[in-house]
Amino acid sequence: MSKLPHIGTSIFTVMSQMATEHQAINLSQGFPNFPIDDRLTSILAKLARENIHQYTPMSGLPSLLDKIAVLTQKSYGRNVSAKEEILITAGATEGIFATIQALVKVNEEVIILDPSYDCYEAPILLSNAKPIRVSLNNDFTPNWEVIFAAANEKTKLIIINNPHNPTGKMWTENDFIQLEKLVDAYPNLLVLSDEVYEYISFEQTHISVHHRPKLWQRSISVSSFGKSFHITGWKIGYVIAPENIMREIKKVHQFLVFSVSSIAQHALNEYIDLVEVKALGQFYQQKRDFFSRLMKDTKLELLPCEGTYFQVASYANISAENDLDFTKRLVTEYGVATIPISIFYANGNDNKCIRFCFAKDDETLTRAAERLRRL
Template identity: 45%
Template sequence: MTLTSKLPQVGTTIFTQMSSLAAQYEAINLSQGFPDFSADHALLERASHAILHGNNQYAPMIGLPILREAIQNLIARYYGRQVDVEKEITVTSGASEAIFDGITALVRPDDEVILFDPAYDLYEPAVMLAGGVCKRVVLTAPDFRPDWSQFAALVTNKTRLVLINTPHNPTGTCWQTEDLEQLWQVIKDKNINVLSDEVYEFIHYQTQSVSVHRHDQLAQRSMVVSSFGKSFHLTGWKVGYVVAPEIITRELRKLHQYITFSTATPFQQAIGEHLLDTPRASGELSPFYQNKRDILRSALAASRFQLLPCQGTYFQLLDYSEISDLDDVAFCHYLVKEIGVAAIPISVFYQNPPVEQRLIRLCFAKDETTLLAAAQKLAQL
């Protein structure tokens, strides 16, 4: 049998590879972005109660009413934006599904999609499957600031979608309010939509997070994607959501109903109840993760690694230029096999990675003992 792949350049993700190597070599896994500590026990009890008391059948396609109401309240409380609970909020099986739905709904063959490199590895395969073409704005270390003149030069009459991500994975940087305005000024007179990946929205170390929710004009052109997996340390529950104007939501739901139809009912019930009963829960994330960031940075301060700024997410970038001339993929293999720490190479997030760049990513969504043990190993280099 012969088979022509739709994604011939795509193999097993770097996250799966490094987690597998970490298990094989019994290394400390700071590669894949998942916590190694438990979620709020009260939230877990709510899910258990929902399972044991019959909330185990299909949820409504767009999401349980209690959860959509909680999302509506959350957006009003944090961003001052009023969204329609029936027409503008859709619960999805993780943020990844929301991103895939959004791209597939809006991108047609030969449409151009602009994204910012380094970029999360889901974006380009989804665009390719929709028949679109990716064009990239390259972000440069150490601050990874968008170059808006470069962005404007990439916009053509074929541009249909812009993918943005703040706080940014993998760099840990955050956009500023003026970045959203610069984006708007370029696209405002064109038929271009925006997909804003804001899954780390509550993990930022600035005075106020920057969100499309706070830009009235962009919000009317945009899909904003969020993740309860990130917000409540429950990545395995795969509960996300997307907020978009009704005209976009209608198209997105056409995809959603045939890809997953609905998301696990007891998890939706538990999160909805938890948000309504504990409305400030999400606001606790920033200081919680800032403490973990500072523990890791302090433990590595005397090492030969250069620590890049971390303004958001639970990822810390390290420059290892003073330690090795190996490329970052080879260096990560060396770390996991010889040092006992698994990390992620940054080059895999680029279409054309900078040749001289020597950066790796560590996840600090871990217990303090895990972070200190990993830092002790890395500091020996």
């Protein structure tokens, strides 16, 4: 008998398979199609010949942990303990899974804000806990009245994602003030902050839980080297949490993977000294603006994109089809693969929107837009 009976093949796999079958341009899955930094390639090639291929310590390579602490202080002004409060994980997904498994007990509740990424719910269900799915407003901002109504003494976690996948929206100062009020109201409530796109923000400055001293002892943040450095296939990220919470997360982590790829950690340990992470937002803003200009001649309406490398578009003035059928038709008839937004909702809410990934080279984006102009 399945422990996750309602979970089948993910929409990301389905759309990528359809893209291959129909030779479509794949703007569905969230990964870049351009090369990684030559400096990182050179570091990797050099390290391949060195004696760094055995296990690293369970928490991570000590020198890399130190550099993450420096990066956190430089980016957010927060001092964290490299030894006690940081954990290198096998991607952000493992960090999220380990956190939920470590902290959430039977019959406790976890608030998820929909539309939401699909890796949040499974570890909650595997903990025999209850996911509480709360929809964002129509403009994808948090509805604090509904969130407060959903919280109670059994609520162990609220999962936030900022900048937000799939919508590209970002939280405001007021959103964090409301979050702090929620945490104050429920002393046992913790915040799991998915910040994998933290360095991909545009006109609006990204606000992190690391900016909020009131949240430091009640928050777990999850970051992704894969997203920040265009190396999604390396599956490497990190978690930051106060020592008492991190102790519990490490207990689960050691039995999931024990330690993370040694060569990846050593490579990032050298590369992090060479790269300016804040330039990442400028790089992807150029991508966003380029894609936006290309799409002006289509019938699709682009919604505001404040961060991430995802662009949501409405097709409401083109078709009355549900978004899953529309995205499948985009692949079969127009040769472009996207993701329907309804799959990010527990209730399947269909607002006639689809998600594009614009982390692609200019040629790919140009060819996709040419096809979409035929809509």
